[in-house]
Amino acid sequence: MSQQQAINRRIVLGARPQGVPTPLDFRLEETQVPAPGEGQVLLRTLYLSLDPYMRGRMSEAPSYAPPLELDEVMVGGTVGRVVASRNSNFHEGDLVLGNSGWQDYTLSDGRDLTPLGEMARPSYALSVLGMPGFTAWHGLLKIGEPKPGETVVVAAASGAVGAVVGQIAKLKGARVVGIAGGRTKCRYVSEELGFDACIDRRDPQFAVKLTAACPDGIDVYFENVGGEVLDAVLPLLNVGARMPICGFIAHYNERELSPGPNRMPSLLSALLSKRVRAQGFIIHDHYADEFAAFSRDMGGWVTEGKVKLREDIVDGLDKAPDAFIGLLKGENFGKVVVRVAE
């Protein structure tokens, strides 16, 4: 490392967001690059994944993971390069998947690192071949359980999870209807990803068009947005439908209880009258048991060109806050990855 590179830039939680985060909720700091101790490696972050779950970690409210403390470095999955090693399992130059968060350099004892070998597209380890892809695979196949000929509806269909859900569902013989924000994204979903249809959730006729696109009702609804999309889906659910729940981005920025009307009775009513199984899941629970099987499946599909994903690459760590705010507003187009270094 040259003298100039020996600065570690990091982005910390500056303030807890009230509603939608603003750039002022983040703070860019510069510190010394640390030196690895015995058994440690020093990692240079190459790619940082930005994902909706990070919004939850910025709040004080307890969730499935403890909240970030103020002044703590923002968390995030990363692809990094080993630049110095005092750990016999890793060598300078190794490419690894880790959790360095929003910063240039980190130390690790290696226990949270996964060697990636040489990859044609290392950033895919943060999307199709990583957490979002695994979320799609587990939620769809282990909870949704689509059968050939059934109708699967996926919201946020151009996003990292939704795009993969739909492509797997197609591989399993289902009819797949995506929902995305705007005509450009919808065209991408139906033309490039091969969904049977994609409905623009901003269309004033959204609910009518979704109904028309699902003439046989909905057997699996992969829930990752909530809000008005869910309202439109509920009346279309078939008896015995399954609803894996992995998030609901429409509500992440709400400070208190949402305004009325109260739609909880509608949800309960749909679950009851259609005998729906709704199941929340947190993908971190399933790495030990299922990640290997996922990697085999998905590695094969990616190599064969059966599953692909558009990436929305943002250049520079300092752009991460704006890119993350845009992600929460649906302004991204594809999986958001920050290229921190080459």
Added chain:
Amino acid sequence: MSQQQAINRRIVLGARPQGVPTPLDFRLEETQVPAPGEGQVLLRTLYLSLDPYMRGRMSEAPSYAPPLELDEVMVGGTVGRVVASRNSNFHEGDLVLGNSGWQDYTLSDGRDLTPLGEMARPSYALSVLGMPGFTAWHGLLKIGEPKPGETVVVAAASGAVGAVVGQIAKLKGARVVGIAGGRTKCRYVSEELGFDACIDRRDPQFAVKLTAACPDGIDVYFENVGGEVLDAVLPLLNVGARMPICGFIAHYNERELSPGPNRMPSLLSALLSKRVRAQGFIIHDHYADEFAAFSRDMGGWVTEGKVKLREDIVDGLDKAPDAFIGLLKGENFGKVVVRVAE
């Protein structure tokens, strides 16, 4: 039959209720008692079961069963006596479980009848040993799956379903907390049914007391009421909790969308962060596969005195509308059964 008995009184849907039904939504009619054709039996209704699901059938909105037409006889499970038979499978005097609805006499071709033999307490065929008991058994054991030492919470705990859910859960080694309306019902639930605790949902400190009664959180919530009870339960759910959903009486009388705040995001958030499995079910789906197993289990428990149920017996068919309205308001104390004839 004497001349005087040859009148069939029946109660029909006179008008669709707006909100809580009123006596004016029902109409008592008198018709001739029909004569059985070849293959038919004539049944005298002895006991009529009143159950919350009937409210749904009075509305025009589509649900899991088609709505009643105006002027149609109110539906309902019944215990009847065969008073004339032209069907070789049934004999005068036989006691049968059927679906005569809110009336004195009906014809049947026998296909919807279950012979009851001689029973010490025929009305139990409408509660513990019938549909409500089966609802409790299936929902708790097939969806709730309580393990010894887990905490099971049951709302409407003095009602036909809730009382049985709690007693089965105790037999399976769970800690059981009931919720009921009023101190009298709560005392019955904890002292006579043997629940570990019972919280009065009308208590201003309801949520605080429920929390105190569930020091290890909630593993199974048997959902049959909705409303504020569910709001208090959600924060207490443990990771991996199960929520069988068989109804939500708090919302049956709502005409349109409930007033805010919108609690759907809270429900989704709880399902996600606690990885909850919520599953609606309609007990009619399960008779063919599971009723025999239920009958064996429950018949044994009732005979051994391990499961019991207080009945709220109402004398006279003409009292059915008021009793049903009272049931929807929670004014009953135990399973509501109308004694139509001796």
